[in-house]
Amino acid sequence: MASRGMLSVCYAPFDYIERAAKIVLVGITPGLLQANTALAAASSAMNSGADLKNSLKIAKNTASFSGAMRKNLVAMLDSIELAQLLAVQSSRELFENHSTGVHFTSALRYPVFKSLKDYNGMPNMLGEQLLAKMVQTHLAREARISANF
Template identity: 50%
Template sequence: MPKTHANDFLPWLKTASDTELKREIDAPDALLIDKAWQGSKRIDIAYAAFDHVTRTAKIVIVGITPGRQQMANALQECRRQLRSGAAADVALAAAKVHASFSGPMRANLVAMLDDIGVAQLLGLESTAALWGSASDLAHFTSALRYPVLSTERITPARRP
């Protein structure tokens, strides 16, 4: 596996407790890649298991940045895969498909893609299959690959 953020964070993810993982999703520290300030808000860039690239894709679906829900889903699925003995690349692939555009946005996205004929173009009954049996046809990504999260947990006067 080439050098990615996954190499730095997967060992921690595999051994993290449920409590530690929830804490990281709420307020990244061990999974923090970078941070910046915008006024009184701290902007965190946190690791989530979105490293996999689907090289067989026929379509690329691009979002802006994963949110906390997608972050949680990716990390939990990746950890589940790793703990069950999956290789890192397999765990990352599974996590990305499981978490990409997860939550209510996925149903909306599927409806829009189906309405404009993407399913028909790909020979699918519905683009919902891109998150299941036809996941090899789609590469999911974001303009900002990892979650960019805003928090007001530290006031500017107490900046580290």
């Protein structure tokens, strides 16, 4: 999608916004694992007859915080008793059955890579024009929509 110096931004289907969410979970940016998972899930959904909106929803819910990150996030959320607040057994349920209880997003909506490796927050995203623009457009838009949750 864009590049500047050692930074590059690639597309993966993380566009869906869950308007019925009770909670918003925000990461830094999807990594390569999450991008590949989202692309595969969207493709599978489309091939199974899902429309674009549902394919994007399936892709985002399937890929968000996927891999080892999800297991760690669920453990952390369960330790602060988020599940009880949302009336579910475990925070793991937020990722199952394409829940409408949560909106997953990232400060940088699309996968960002630094020197072809997953971006880890350095250099500071607000100090990099390419990344700051993503925060100001995508995340700001989602925050405005989230204010209606």
